[in-house]
Amino acid sequence: MAAPCSKIVSRPWWQFIKNVGWTGLNQTVVRQLSRNNACGAAAQTKSKTERIPSQWKLHGAVCLQRLPVISQERNPIEDQFAELIHQMELERSLVSEHELRLLEDAERVRRKQAEDYDSDEEAEYGDQETITALDQEDAWEQKLKKFQLAPRVSDLEDDHQSVGRCLGDSLVLLTEETLGQEKVWLLPQVPWQAGETLRQTAERALNSLPEADFKATFLGSAPCGVYRYKLPKAVRTESCQGAKVFFFKALLSGHPPPSQNGPFRWVKKSELPDYLKPAYLEKVNRFILDL
Amino acid sequence: MNPIFRKLQASFILHSRALDQAALLLRASVSVQLIQGPLTFANERQYRTMPTHGIGRYKHSIPKEAPKKKKERLQMKPIKMATDTEYGTLNVKVSGYDMILVEHYSQYIHNLCNRLGVKVAESYALPTKTMEVMVMAEQGTKMYIDAILKTHERIVQLSQLNATLCPIFMEVLLKNQPEGVQLSVKQHTEADYLDRFKARPELAGLMAQKLLKGKALPS
Numbered sequence: 001m002a003a004p005c006s007k008i009v010s011r012p013w014w015q016f017i018k019n020v021g022w023t024g025l026n027q028t029v030v031r032q033l034s035r036n037n038a039c040g041a042a043a044q045t046k047s048k049t050e051r052i053p054s055q056w057k058l059h060g061a062v063c064l065q066r067l068p069v070i071s072q073e074r075n076p077i078e079d080q081f082a083e084l085i086h087q088m089e090l091e092r093s094l095v096s097e098h099e100l101r102l103l104e105d106a107e108r109v110r111r112k113q114a115e116d117y118d119s120d121e122e123a124e125y126g127d128q129e130t131i132t133a134l135d136q137e138d139a140w141e142q143k144l145k146k147f148q149l150a151p152r153v154s155d156l157e158d159d160h161q162s163v164g165r166c167l168g169d170s171l172v173l174l175t176e177e178t179l180g181q182e183k184v185w186l187l188p189q190v191p192w193q194a195g196e197t198l199r200q201t202a203e204r205a206l207n208s209l210p211e212a213d214f215k216a217t218f219l220g221s222a223p224c225g226v227y228r229y230k231l232p233k234a235v236r237t238e239s240c241q242g243a244k245v246f247f248f249k250a251l252l253s254g255h256p257p258p259s260q261n262g263p264f265r266w267v268k269k270s271e272l273p274d275y276l277k278p279a280y281l282e283k284v285n286r287f288i289l290d291l
Numbered sequence: 292m293n294p295i296f297r298k299l300q301a302s303f304i305l306h307s308r309a310l311d312q313a314a315l316l317l318r319a320s321v322s323v324q325l326i327q328g329p330l331t332f333a334n335e336r337q338y339r340t341m342p343t344h345g346i347g348r349y350k351h352s353i354p355k356e357a358p359k360k361k362k363e364r365l366q367m368k369p370i371k372m373a374t375d376t377e378y379g380t381l382n383v384k385v386s387g388y389d390m391i392l393v394e395h396y397s398q399y400i401h402n403l404c405n406r407l408g409v410k411v412a413e414s415y416a417l418p419t420k421t422m423e424v425m426v427m428a429e430q431g432t433k434m435y436i437d438a439i440l441k442t443h444e445r446i447v448q449l450s451q452l453n454a455t456l457c458p459i460f461m462e463v464l465l466k467n468q469p470e471g472v473q474l475s476v477k478q479h480t481e482a483d484y485l486d487r488f489k490a491r492p493e494l495a496g497l498m499a500q501k502l503l504k505g506k507a508l509p510s
Contacts, residue, residue, distance in 0.1 A: 220458035
């Protein structure tokens, strides 16, 4: 699972390098480019450096993930296997110190209750402690009963806005934005400004989210994915054919504020098709790991 | 012609075997010891337990042995420095109270590195640290042992982690981290290497004395 991912990531990295190093293009070359997806062709067909500004707007987006807090539930097969292995290990194991103590105490009690009991014969009478192993076990059981375990499955499962849902899976943050006339769910993105690296753009995208301050650690300076889209013909102008969005991965660190209003959703990978458009989803699915 | 040669050879071998047998019997009759054992041919060396082992000139016909090397003193492997595209020697430390989880997780990391092509320089365990949790009784000043917690640590040392592979690697590691296990990734230093060895108090004492003497003499 991990091996194919490395290949997937290294490809967009090369694309990124070639895009950033790409200064000018002719119109005809751009039209050819829009047919084939490989940006490698663009770098090779780069003509003499005429300073035509690029027809593609660059955006930086952040894929903020909340890591799973607890381990996932086991399959029925895994359950059965775990029980079997546990049983086997129990049967093969040696007696522990505590169990030895229990046996000795039981033996001592049995000897005491025998009719010809002579306390002077007891070898370890001087060392006999007042607390027996059974008493200790009772004390431990009492403590265990007092301890409350937090529930694995909270009632926030269906609330897509809360961070505390689905503790066993990793969640991705989505925001809603208005592009043109329609509202679209996508990963938070912000247009690139000249003079900053794309990673800084992604950090800005995270910080500029309204009504929410998420503390995140970015994983590396290399983008993990790229999405390229062309604007509809009505809006297309001479200088702007479309946009390329570069995704950067970040992990949520620390506890987010409990109250999050605003157009956010925390979704699992399996719920992404409900929110994202198919073309976008296809690119995003490649770098979101579901391990 | 050939079958004739073979027959001649066979007959010759049979004759030589017969001669050897005869010679053996003769020797047996002369010497006191009984030579028991399989038939020996002229081109075979005697086994070590045979009485004639080691006698005569034979060292020229056995293969030469390389001279034995004295075991060298344990040296630290050189610590690799980070380059622009790769990290240097990194220590991935897995620690926790539950030994089974810690060991399984460190094995998982090792296997993942093998699969991804990251070179694992070393994989070792640090000594277990035992912590005794003592509880003071409400009446009285005596402390009772409440629990004994043992912290286990395992280290997987990576040597050439690609900078582009690192984010994916870290993400996979963090997503699969079990509960109760702490993960930390640091650069390897000489101090980390020396931590593995046991402290030698006598040697430390002698070195301190030597230092003192060295300081005393010039003054």
